[in-house]
Amino acid sequence: MSEAILNNFKRLKSMNLSIDITRGKPSSDQLDLSNALLSSSVSASSNSGADLRNYGETFGITEARELGADLFSAPLENIIAGEQSSLLLTYQTILANFLFAEPIPWKDLKNPKFICPVPGFDRHFMMLNDFGIDVVPIPLTNDGIDLDAFEAALKNDGDILGILCVPRHSNPSGETYSDENIQKMFKVGSNFSKKFLFLFDHAYLVHDFLPTKSQSPLWDIASKANVCNQTVIVTSCSKVTFGGGGISFMATGGHSLDLVKKVRMTMIICPDKINQKRHVDFLESAEKVKLHMKKHAELVRPKFELAYSFLEKLDNEFGTFSRPTGGYFICYATSKPIASKVVKICKDAGVLLTPAGATFPKGIDSEDSIIRIAPTFVTSDELSLAMDVFVTAVQIAHLDLNT
Ligand SMILES: Cc1ncc(COP(=O)(O)O)c(C=O)c1O
Known part of the structure; x- marks a missing residue:
């Protein structure tokens, strides 16, 4: 198993990715809705x-x-x-x-x-x-x-x-x-x-x-x-x-x-x-705003579902994740204190995540566990790659493998 994880990481790293899933921003498709x-x-x-x-x-x-x-x-x-x-x-x-x-x-x-x-x-x-x-x-x-x-x-x-x-x-x-x-x-x-x-x-x-x-x-x-x-x-x-x-x-x-x-x-x-x-x-009107937001929902929901399909590969031993019904973020909670390590491994493979701890006052998560994932801005192809990197990084950090 460890070998397969490390090989996958090597493959992803060799792609020289540059994907940013740090901030909750609308995608260009979403922006087009208001052109x-x-x-x-x-x-x-x-x-x-x-x-x-x-x-x-x-x-x-x-x-x-x-x-x-x-x-x-x-x-x-x-x-x-x-x-x-x-x-x-x-x-x-x-x-x-x-x-x-x-x-x-x-x-x-x-x-x-x-x-x-x-x-x-x-x-x-x-x-x-x-x-x-x-x-x-x-x-x-x-x-x-x-x-x-x-x-x-x-x-x-x-x-x-x-x-x-x-x-x-x-x-x-x-x-x-x-x-x-x-x-x-x-x-x-x-x-x-x-x-x-x-x-x-x-x-x-x-x-x-x-x-x-x-x-x-x-x-x-x-x-x-x-x-x-x-x-x-x-x-x-x-x-x-x-x-x-x-x-x-x-x-x-x-x-x-x-x-x-x-x-x-x-x-x-x-x-x-x-x-x-x-x-x-x-x-x-508020009613029309809600209709407009339904169009956003059709673009946003598939991105969340895509991200879940990767996160589901990690069983609860590794950590748990939120499944919101709206908004812009997924929260991953690692079961071990490895969030900073996961963020660093992702960065090494060209995927930028919000710094671990950023969602806590003074940037300090005492359990080093919470990672914020913002799936909306990037394309589905980029998101698939970013989530593959993320899941692999959690596995590497959790199992303490050497990359
Ligand atoms: C909770 C929250 N408040 C405010 C904002 C920014 O809102 P605005 O662009 O209206 O300043 C964001 C954007 O990510 C947010 O998540």
Whole structure:
């Protein structure tokens, strides 16, 4: 067996591959689905009569905000339609609280901390690190956050300011939180503090590629729990239309909305209204967005299935992998502490993976086990080769073979 594994590795290495499966990006076929945006002509005024060519409409044109309201099932007055990046809105939320939160701006706190589920999104950790905010990691369960760990973290630490999480098709392990999980999160967090911030990065709000367990709109759950002023939900069209070229949305209320508006008023006169208009003309409504996303699903699902067909060659002795119903990632958990070694062996054979540990705060996975696989961007042929390399690398590292 060992000989066959090493021979396969030799064969793959001799192909001088150069394949990058590090980041969750749409493939060019997916981008083609929105090509109409490239040639669309846009009227010079919004439905409410605002001149799109000029400054104005600080928080987005009305029809873009209406699309956001439709996507989030939230009232129009609670919606900001922003630039092309939801991460920017997340950053602005943290910045606003850092500078102006009441009664004490976060910058004046000695030990500010935020809860993040792990494994998680590396940019969330980087962002919190920029503000000197320590991450308190908690595990995820199939149902959402580990509520016992959440409660225990709050009991042990009075300095925790909020939670930053991806409630649907979580990056990278794919969990979709249940309503009950979110309700309990709201209850425990708001009992802990009326200023506790629930920051939801809803990057994969409409990115199902298989039937996904039901999840009520977060805004509805927040309204029923009376925590809309402590809740911020963001998303974007980066993986609906063009990566980094869509439009973004935020839903929030009360003091949280006031704070975000305050920082945005200083830093930007208005978003790109022409791109907002172009997107609204193209996407029209939440229902139409979901139809458009079905076309994405037809392109994305086969890539996941192809990746599984390789991963299934590794029995549970080697490790386990996630089978999400949407989103952009597969998470492989090695049974031995060999993730860094697997990533290195793949690199030696020309296949780039996200560095082991990247999905943990400070880049440290104490068990050296989690590897994030992003199958969407590359072609199916490239993905087959990359997965062959990956499976071979896991076998080599697990069996401690010499390449
Ligand atoms: C969880 C999560 N949030 C945000 C983003 C980026 O979103 P945007 O392009 O809207 O900033 C990504 C992209 O990979 C993501 O996985």
